[in-house]
Amino acid sequence: MNDKKRILLVEDDPNFGIILRDFLNMNDYDVVLAKNGMEGFEKFKKYDFHICILDVMMPYKDGFTLVGEIKEINQDIPIIFLTAKSLKEDVLKGYKIGADDYLKKPFDSDVLLYKIKAILKRNKLSSILDTDEHEFKFSSFEFNSKLRHLKFKDNKHTKLSPKENMLLKMLLLHKNDLMPRELALTRIWRDDNYFTSRSMDVYIAKLRKQLEIDPNVKINNIHGEGFRLVSD
Amino acid sequence: MNDKKRILLVEDDPNFGIILRDFLNMNDYDVVLAKNGMEGFEKFKKYDFHICILDVMMPYKDGFTLVGEIKEINQDIPIIFLTAKSLKEDVLKGYKIGADDYLKKPFDSDVLLYKIKAILKRNKLSSILDTDEHEFKFSSFEFNSKLRHLKFKDNKHTKLSPKENMLLKMLLLHKNDLMPRELALTRIWRDDNYFTSRSMDVYIAKLRKQLEIDPNVKINNIHGEGFRLVSD
């Protein structure tokens, strides 16, 4: 139930990055470390984080640019900037772009921990109340991913299990398009191995059974790639 | 609806306090200035604020003590500390006690503005729950959460216990929608662990018993997520 919180840490100084990652690990966070903005964005798209800690000055893609891209995908994710410079314009730019906090290096690691806690706490309510997209319509189905309800025409709704629910949502987010295996595995199962993969296949079968009332909806396999929900 | 946000500013240095108040006023906030912790607490009880900005070092009652008292009344209100000293222990103490941010004097006023904005943005959603609504009608029930009265049709009303009352209110604020376990636990029980969770289940059972006279009202469980009161 109380999973560890996942942090994306983007820091180009490898020594500092690794030390900080280990420190956060020791304090019960799951940390993914990326060593530049490019890599940071790739990791961000691939996994699902609760908070991002970004260095401002990095080669290829600086922290500000990265935040812009991140916020396009998820505008609610909290951001903490780390920076060596403390120019007023930079600080303001950071806040303007949607940062939640700003730490000047060198900073005290305990302070960082508390800032993380404070921010996650603040964000907890809004994530609990989570107002975004839960309602999907496809063919003759109505699907509410918040209530985990699937309804066909005027039938009574069926209840979906959490995994069924997430998987269906993910398929629908890629409706008529490939939903890569890997994506569902890393997002829903948070691990990509033989067993999670088989587990996912079981859930695909369960979903197919739920959807078979409607001949216009199919979940097709794309061998070695993933699945595709075709509809409408 | 789009009222100005109200700030409680507690600052013992009168010159600085007035300047800061005026600055915030100019930036479209309603500010109440108190010149020490005592007065701050009086003002806090008297009015309703969106955010508190507190000096740490003050005569009579310091910022930490004041926060303790404030959080007893409203644990969700965001707090920003202002301080001249930047001792690590003080900063940590601030966060531990529930501060949302910490500004070291002298600070840049624009930075303060952005911090306020960032924090209010995060807290926006929680205001959904800060309703003073206390009369509810659902199906054949009338419920007054101020009096803790629940009435079915023309029957005499039943009196609910404080916890029953809060839980029912919370369910009704989310009528026909998910009321997350975590939300009730953090807001009513102020803690989220095995025992509070079981305690909540007991209260759900009590409420179900109260509501069972009416076949059109149900409290459904959404496994692992929370409860949903369906009605009307």
Place this chain on the structure above:
DNA sequence: TCATATGTTAACGATAGGTTAAATTAATTA
């Protein structure tokens, strides 16, 4: 054709929830 990927079902263990009653704590009242 053979290794690998996927389809499907069923069984099992783990955890969440339903409910009642006893035990504990808090609030009232004598």
Place this chain on the structure above:
DNA sequence: TAATTAATTTAACCTATCGTTAACATATGA
């Protein structure tokens, strides 16, 4: 202040739900 009552927590026992895994079947592509 002691006695009484109300409110809440904890324990106990039971059921429902969920996810994983094993087992066996079929499909795919080199």
